[in-house]
Amino acid sequence: MKYIFALLLCFSLASLQMTQTAHADDGLHARAFVDMLAKQIISILTTKTTATAREAAFADLLDTHANMRRIARFTLGATVRTISDKDFMRFQNLFRQLVVKVYANRLTDYRDETLEILGVQQKGRNFIVASQIIFATGRPPINVDWWVIRKKNGRYSLFDLRVLGIWLAQEQRETFTSVLRNNGSDIEVLLQHLQKQISD
Amino acid sequence: MRVKQYIVMLGAVFILVGCGGAPPIANPDPRDPQERFNRKMFAVHQQIDKFAIRPLAKTYEIIPSSLRRTIRNFFYNVQSPVTFVNDVLQGEKARADTTLTRFLLNSTIGFGGIFDPATSLGHKYHREDFGQTLAVYGVPPLPYSFTPGIGPTPWRDFGGMLIDIAFNPVTYFGVGAVWTVSGLVIQAVDARANADTTLVQIEKTSIDFYASIRSLYYQNRESRIHNGKIDLDALPELDFEE
Numbered sequence: 001m002k003y004i005f006a007l008l009l010c011f012s013l014a015s016l017q018m019t020q021t022a023h024a025d026d027g028l029h030a031r032a033f034v035d036m037l038a039k040q041i042i043s044i045l046t047t048k049t050t051a052t053a054r055e056a057a058f059a060d061l062l063d064t065h066a067n068m069r070r071i072a073r074f075t076l077g078a079t080v081r082t083i084s085d086k087d088f089m090r091f092q093n094l095f096r097q098l099v100v101k102v103y104a105n106r107l108t109d110y111r112d113e114t115l116e117i118l119g120v121q122q123k124g125r126n127f128i129v130a131s132q133i134i135f136a137t138g139r140p141p142i143n144v145d146w147w148v149i150r151k152k153n154g155r156y157s158l159f160d161l162r163v164l165g166i167w168l169a170q171e172q173r174e175t176f177t178s179v180l181r182n183n184g185s186d187i188e189v190l191l192q193h194l195q196k197q198i199s200d
Numbered sequence: 201m202r203v204k205q206y207i208v209m210l211g212a213v214f215i216l217v218g219c220g221g222a223p224p225i226a227n228p229d230p231r232d233p234q235e236r237f238n239r240k241m242f243a244v245h246q247q248i249d250k251f252a253i254r255p256l257a258k259t260y261e262i263i264p265s266s267l268r269r270t271i272r273n274f275f276y277n278v279q280s281p282v283t284f285v286n287d288v289l290q291g292e293k294a295r296a297d298t299t300l301t302r303f304l305l306n307s308t309i310g311f312g313g314i315f316d317p318a319t320s321l322g323h324k325y326h327r328e329d330f331g332q333t334l335a336v337y338g339v340p341p342l343p344y345s346f347t348p349g350i351g352p353t354p355w356r357d358f359g360g361m362l363i364d365i366a367f368n369p370v371t372y373f374g375v376g377a378v379w380t381v382s383g384l385v386i387q388a389v390d391a392r393a394n395a396d397t398t399l400v401q402i403e404k405t406s407i408d409f410y411a412s413i414r415s416l417y418y419q420n421r422e423s424r425i426h427n428g429k430i431d432l433d434a435l436p437e438l439d440f441e442e
Contacts, residue, residue: 074438102405123432130430145430149438159438162430165423170436171415174229178411181227193407200404 026150027120030127033156034146037065038115038131045107058104059096066158067149068096074159075173079180083187091187094194095172101198103168112136115144125150126159232344232414242410245348249392253349257393270314272390275383276325277306277313282364286328290336295427298323326427330367331360335425344414352417 040061048054062068072092073080080088110133118130127148132141145162160169176190183189228235260268280303287296302318302325310317319325334356335341341354353361365371371380406412 070438074436098405106401106405121430121432123435126432126435126438128430128432143428147435164420165428166416166419170419171412174415175406175408175411178229178408178414181229182408185227190407197405197407 027122027127030122030129030148030150030156031117031120033065033148034129034131035115035117037061037146037158040065041107042110042113042115044104045110046112051105054108055100055104059100062096062100065156067151068092068099070149070157071099071159071169072096074169075176077173077177077180079177079185079187082185087187087191090191091194094191094198097198098194116141127156229344229411229414231342231418234343234345238344238346239410241346241348242413245346245351248349253389253392254396257389257396260389261393268390268393271386273306273310273316274313275387276316276327277303277310278370278383279327279368280306282330282368283326283328285367286330286333286364289330289333290328292328292427295326295328298326327424329357329360330363331357331421332425334360335421341418341421344418352414357421 044054044057044061048057069092072088072095075095076083076088076091083091113136114134116132116134118132120130121128127150129146129148131144131146133144134141142164143162146158147160147162147167148156149159150156160167162168179190179193180186232238263271280299284296284299284303287293287299302323305318305321305323306313306316309315316325331341339356341356344352344354345358347353347358365380365384368380370383373379402412402416403409
């Protein structure tokens with residue numbers, strides 16, 4: 001009986017050790033993913049000089065490294081369960097265009113900066129990579145946290161960004177939910193708002 | 201007497217705007233049960249911002265940035281006792297030490313706070329208020345409210361702000377109350393000037409500016425309450441397929 005107990009204990013410790021190693025590796029991978037992503041963003045900001053070129057490059061970057069379907073579903077809140085697939089596809093398409101338009105242009109102020117990664121926290125397949133944008137001008141650094149998800153296929157994708165304490169997808173979700181709440185959960189109204197915002 | 205009349209008039213305008221006859225929102229945000237009224241207050245605030253606060257902030261920006269930094273340093277230092285009390289009430293010993301060290305350094309070799317040698321020595325500035333302390337003790341922010349000329353003022357945070365004024369020793373020196381309120385106004389103008397580009401961008405790109413400001417306010421407060429740390433257990437669950 002004692003042998004069985006000792007054997008079980010050994011197995012438990014060994015598996016715990018393996019889990020910790022795997023988690024540490026995951027942290028390193030998530031960190032490397034964010035580092036790669038930041039370098040690509042800075043490259044776009046420095047090499048793409050027109051808004052159209054920047055937006056096209058950002059769209060490619062998002063399609064490759066962010067799970068836009070997952071983000072779009074999150075930003076719709078509970079409404080996502082009540083709308084048709086067709087409406088969701090229309091929403092996802094408009095949402096992607098909005099994200100590209102808004103953030104490709106908002107980020108232009110950060111072209112000469114560097115990103116320093118400070119650490120990684122993990123919960124299951126979710127990783128929060130803490131970083132700081134260091135300004136060449138001597139302006140105080142800005143904290144940016146990257147919410148990265150390890151997919152079932154082992155690849156990493158960006159889910160959300162937290163700038164100065166604000167989660168961007170969360171902010172979009174609260175804004176979209178508010179529009180829906182104020183318009184009888186009518187998805188058409190939200191789609192019209194998005195369309196108008198993109199066209200402006 | 202004139203001030204009193206203005207206050208009464210302003211109150212009357214708010215009440216009239218609030219009683220516009222429109223029905224309440226059928227399904228308001230649970231944090232914002234008076235959303236329809238608050239949206240009207242927000243609209244009033246936008247007019248005040250357009251014609252008074254933003255022009256004031258733009259005028260303030262004419263002052264050289266080094267002088268603005270000096271003014272900011274001074275008021276940060278004046279507020280240190282309030283931050284210190286709240287650090288202590290929140291049981292944040294290390295942060296209370298930092299606040300006390302900053303106050304001693306900046307009040308002496310920083311010439312009464314106009315310079316900030318403490319930051320160069322590794323003692324970074326942070327701010328705590330009584331609203332955050334109440335949050336640490338579990339007091340919820342509900343309900344959300346919006347006060348024209350001030351901004352988002354959930355009852356917990358608005359009450360906290362009044363208690364902070366009472367806690368500030370400066371309030372009790374000479375014309376202290378006027379001094380404290382003037383300090384708050386200058387800091388608000390300074391903050392408005394700094395946030396101008398961001399606010400313009402958000403207004404331009406948001407499909408519901410009121411909801412965006414509410415979200416930014418709550419998220420920013422949550423971040424401050426947790427001193428910028430992320431609680432992984434508090435992150436929303438992503439309960440859908442990849």
